[in-house]
Amino acid sequence: MKLARLYGDLQALLFTLPALVPLVLFWFFPLGYVICLSFMEWDFMSPEKVFVGFDNYRNLLANPNFYDSLRVTVLFCLGSVVPIIVAGLLLALLLNRKLGGGAVYRTLMFSPWVTPTVAVSIVWSWIYEPDVGLANNALQAVGIEGIRWLEDPNWALVGVLLVTVWKSAGWSMIFYLVAINNVPSDLLEAAELDGASPWRKLLNVTLPLISPTTFFLVIVQTIQALQAYDQINVLTQGGPAGSTRTLLYLYYQSAFTSFEIGEASSIAITLILGCVALSLLSFFMGRRTVHYT
């Protein structure tokens, strides 16, 4: 009996190993390692790492760049998550009921999500070209003076956010289409019999019933926003004047351009804590407050 159990364990090991080895090498070990590195001073090159206790964290908290990037990160999250969800919901509501040609709209609006962020960001940087770019041409056509999109610290973040929202709005639309389809039609009919207007039906039946989707999208999109890199790297590289430097970009710069491994690691820990907190929130709060059917 004992032998049989051991045999079962060995077989299970065989089945888990192909995923477990890379998972440990590139996921769990690095996680522990980055925690250690956040207490060290190191520059990638020197053979010695010096233990410095909480110095990296103390320096980070004293660094004005950290607070700036924290502010940019919050703006980036709000400025991408809210429009992505609102646009996705509106488009899904418009597309939902049977409509000739609906599939064509759906395809067109979902297509940005499939394409490489780097390539489409390059296309957008051409659209943002200050002198003859499409964006400024469109603005001038309606009598607004052009903007130096990516060179103006007041507008660069807006430029990056537009690309981000453009890329993901269709994705959240698809989620909402599925969710709205799953709203039981007898509930809607019952509301109609009670004389509810379409607006009331939306507000009191559909929206509450699709709240799990909204909740899911908020969490996933926030985690995505915290990790956004490609479009920032192509469009602004964190500039001008740090106006698009998110926490992740600060982490990247301190790790791979200024080689302050300790500082970078402490930023990584901040990011990890943020994401873990969000995931836990979705895990526990989600079950309690959100309406699941």
Place this chain on the structure above:
Amino acid sequence: MHHLRRLGVLARHATLAAAAILMAFPFYWMASSALKTNDEIWQFPPTLWPQTALWSNFAEAWAAAPFTRYLLNSVFVAGAIGVLQIVNSGMMAYALTHMKFRLKGLFTSAILVGYMVPATATYLPSYVVLGKLQLLNSYGGLILSNCVSVFSIFLIRQAFLQVSHELVEAGKIDGASHFRVLWTILLPLTRSSFAVLALITFIEQYNNYFWPMLITKDPNLQLVSAGLRGFFVEGGAYGLKWPLIMAASAMTIAPLIILFVFTQKTIIRSVNLSAGASKG
């Protein structure tokens, strides 16, 4: 009443058409800009479609940088990662759902923890690990470091949980090994989840930029996104040769648009599945 409804449908069509055109316009603009001469592209106001379409821009852009190589690198690396993820996610998910062993609970929660940690935050330590393994600047490094995905394991686990235990037990009683059960019972029943996994992984890895760019400095190993970005910065001299840059971007995007058109149903179904997977 009837007229009012017709008007409503018309208004919806108008709004949706406007939104769809707005969303797709960057692609149109890319294509039209790719066909312009360097003079026409600086013209004011811009022309919607070039006076004479300069198709040679595509050939010129393609020759200006080793794009064939970049593209093949991306397809090869993304394909290899897709195959590996199908194998290791399938096996891991099988162990988690249909095998009994010690530490099963620990494994499941470890993967759950992995799901919460943002991959980008571990790039720095992973880079050090890859350096220690002598795998920087190699196909091996590109493939191995991406060959497992917690999301993929979750996706397949979710699919396997739907398969009835009786079916699997019946197979075991008939004397089938675990491999046989996985291969002949579970895999055929969950084909669609594996299709989604393969497709999503391929798209993600083809598009991947940040991590591959960090670990490959050798231009011969660059994936298409990093190669395109390099061309944008150097070859295109930061936007002096916009038509060529747009042509190169179009050629990078085109394979994915084609893939998307043919596999739309599967990709859109992935949304359903990923919503399910995330609920654990």
